[in-house]
Amino acid sequence: METARTVSAVRRFWAGKEEVTLRHPLLGDCAGMLECVNSLVLEKAYIARQTMKTWEDQEADLLELLKQEKEKACTGLMVDIGGRLAGWAGIGYSGKTNNRVGMLGVVWLIKEARGRGIAEKLLRALICETRRVLRVDTLRLETFACNLPAIELYKRIGFMEVPRKSGTARKTAKHYGKQLPRIEMQLFLS
Numbered sequence: 001m002e003t004a005r006t007v008s009a010v011r012r013f014w015a016g017k018e019e020v021t022l023r024h025p026l027l028g029d030c031a032g033m034l035e036c037v038n039s040l041v042l043e044k045a046y047i048a049r050q051t052m053k054t055w056e057d058q059e060a061d062l063l064e065l066l067k068q069e070k071e072k073a074c075t076g077l078m079v080d081i082g083g084r085l086a087g088w089a090g091i092g093y094s095g096k097t098n099n100r101v102g103m104l105g106v107v108w109l110i111k112e113a114r115g116r117g118i119a120e121k122l123l124r125a126l127i128c129e130t131r132r133v134l135r136v137d138t139l140r141l142e143t144f145a146c147n148l149p150a151i152e153l154y155k156r157i158g159f160m161e162v163p164r165k166s167g168t169a170r171k172t173a174k175h176y177g178k179q180l181p182r183i184e185m186q187l188f189l190s
């Protein structure tokens, strides 16, 4: 079985005194992912998951993710800082696999890893992987309109807000009981 030590790094760089490795996910990532996702739930981060995850939930999600990566239906990168899992971002096809539009499903870092430029490097590396693995020419994402750190990050990468079609209601989604506005952003890959 591949382990975090043997899987090849997509990118390595230094963030201060710590070496950061960006790599594809492994079966052995279940415990690390579970700890990270549950820390995001506890801080009420603006991610889709809003209830604590169990080992079974995480194992099922990871197996599905590994299957989809193998089938080239999605690609994702883990952030490993000194052997500890600290972040994740993934892109899959939006709808059918021949529609040329990729959807950035999620990007997150644990609190201690933020504000150090790691997320920007993660997204740039993930976009390179997307160009290599998926046949898409456009990337889209949806985020809560109040999630300014995420929106600033996406703008730095080149994403632009998709204007709402006239007459259509603004999309919203529930965040811990409150219905909050969402925005859509997109990036054309040339």
Ligand SMILES: CC(C)(COP(=O)(O)OP(=O)(O)OC[C@H]1O[C@@H](n2cnc3c(N)ncnc32)[C@H](O)[C@@H]1OP(=O)(O)O)[C@@H](O)C(=O)NCCC(=O)NCCS
Pocket: 045, 046, 047, 106, 107, 108, 109, 110, 113, 114, 115, 116, 117, 118, 119, 120, 121, 142, 143, 144, 147, 149, 150, 153
């Ligand atoms: C969204 C999220 C991933 C952004 O992470 P981030 O750490 O803010 O993003 P970056 O890695 O680009 O870092 C940006 C900061 O690092 C600084 N930075 C950039 N490059 C740097 C470098 N080489 N060295 C040191 N600092 C650097 C920037 O100046 C910026 O600091 P500022 O915010 O004080 O201006 C993070 O906030 C997060 O995980 N949030 C919770 C989950 C979430 O909301 N996800 C999005 C769902 S849509």
